[in-house]
Amino acid sequence: MTNETTREIPYIAAINEAIHQEMARDEDVVFFGQSVGNNPEDPFVKAFGDGRVRVTPISETAEIGMAAGAALAGKRPVVDCTMAEFLLVAMDQVVNEANRFHYMSGGQVKAPLVLKAGYGFTAGWAGQHTGSIYGMFMGIPGLKVALPSTPADAKGLMATAIRDDNPVLFLHHYLLTLEKGPVPEGEHLVPFGQAVVRREGADVTLVATGWTVGHALGAAEQLAAEGVSAEVIDPRTIAPLDTATVLTSVAKTGRLVLVDQATRHSSVSAVIAAEVAEHGFSSLRAPIVQVTALDASIPYSKPMEDFILPDTGKIVAAVRQVLGAGVVA
């Protein structure tokens, strides 16, 4: 479902392009948020008018609740929630209302809405604006969670999110905002629940999301020079989570290193580790190693920020550890 003509555009431009194209395609798509359409020159307002594109007050609960109600009534709202932490202000509406309505109504209603928010701004923003808090949402019934790591996926996952009949948290990584990559020009849809193998390898499986995918690929490149062949998997959506692709890879490599910017006990990696321990134990030739952020708030000071986060060096060290711990059959 991809138009093959591509060009290099930034990650954020790819997201906006998807919203724009979906709004042009379907008049039920509406777009609002605190920093949306706040001037007449805004390209969304110009294209779609101030009825479908609306700036909202700083009222997270009402914005998201209103999106939920509009979704039940047949609209497809996209709410720009700005930062992932702002979702926390409106937790009832994010995890306890729209996401449960299909189920609680016995299937009578659907709530197709997208909550777009940036996360992981580990560039000196410190404690309250830097979290990788997706882990707390991935087990919420009825909610889907997308974590694009490339501009092309950013576009394709956003388009899919808007067409999905469920509430979707679309979490884009702030440190990728201006990263450029090839993006298809026309309609581009990336399916949910399908991981992608970013690099094939035979000795060890690396799973990473968002910004850490680049670090995992960098580590794989460095390891290749040492004669180690690492496979890199990007789940792309963590709810639904494609564990089958990970299990298939582990069956081949026998070793698993999980990379995650989240705090360890609220991470995707902890969930994948549990799934592989239960369903892939016999394939493992070494204990699973997780390279995550420490279970701490992100500190302000630059060296401390670096210390607390996963990076290429830590991933390479973890791979050496699982290779060294290999069990001789």
Next chain:
Amino acid sequence: MWRIRAMEERVGQLKRAGEVHGLIHLSVGQEGVAAAVCGQLRDDDAVYSGHRAHGHTLAKGAPLPALLAELMGRVGGLCKGLGGSMHLVDVEHGMLGATGVVGGNIPMALGSALAARMRGGDAVAVVFFGDGAVQAGQFNESINIATLWKLPVVFVCENNGFAEFSPRSAHTNVERVSDVVAPYDLPRETVDGNEFAAVRSVFGRMLAGVRAGEGPALLECLTHRLRGHYEGDPDRYREAVSKAEWQEKDPILRLQRQGAADGWLADGDPAEFEAAARTEVDEAVEAARRSPFPDEALAASLVRAGGKS
């Protein structure tokens, strides 16, 4: 009103008998508001309610057998037995939903109102909430946006004087909910919610304005819930009204007295209405009992629209 009264009293009995599961909030004593408001709405008008939703759902047109089957956890219920008392939805009749978290329904009504206006036409949204919700942040956020955007929504506060287990005075210094919204400059009024005719007339006037595109309105109905916050509530935080006092306040008896005085209600009518309502409820309970409990296969099948992926 008798239908709601008969249903609620029966649900209380069924709860004590173990045939109704879980946390149940009854609206006995508050029937006048549900009947007067919902009776003037159309199927394409969206209604949102909260944890005390049985009366609103019935008054909005939900079939009684399916409503009772839902409360009894049967697959023949409105929501296949997956939602229950605090999460009643009946899309066909515009009962968009009850939400169990106080105040969570208020911004959702804004969404239905926004969608209605974008569709064109004159459909509205109505949200019922208690006076306890007014102290929650989403109430203020929603009044602000609704007035700012002139959304077609009527906020109906059933002020029964108690926010869960506390008197209003323990939660706020503002006695009247209609005064809380004063700066927003919207039509706002406080009426005796136990007087059906008053609710009907004031709500009707507000509804006409909202339908005409004049923006939102707020109606505060002073009511009294005869029972505790939930079924089984020891209700030690307030004094019970005397029987004589209740005879005076009861919205059904008041309407009947009014009808007799005005001559549109014959002597035997009230007893007949009550008997018909109780028979209808009996039959609905029997029908619900014949509906099976949901199959285990349903437990995870409706988590997401369009299947599991």
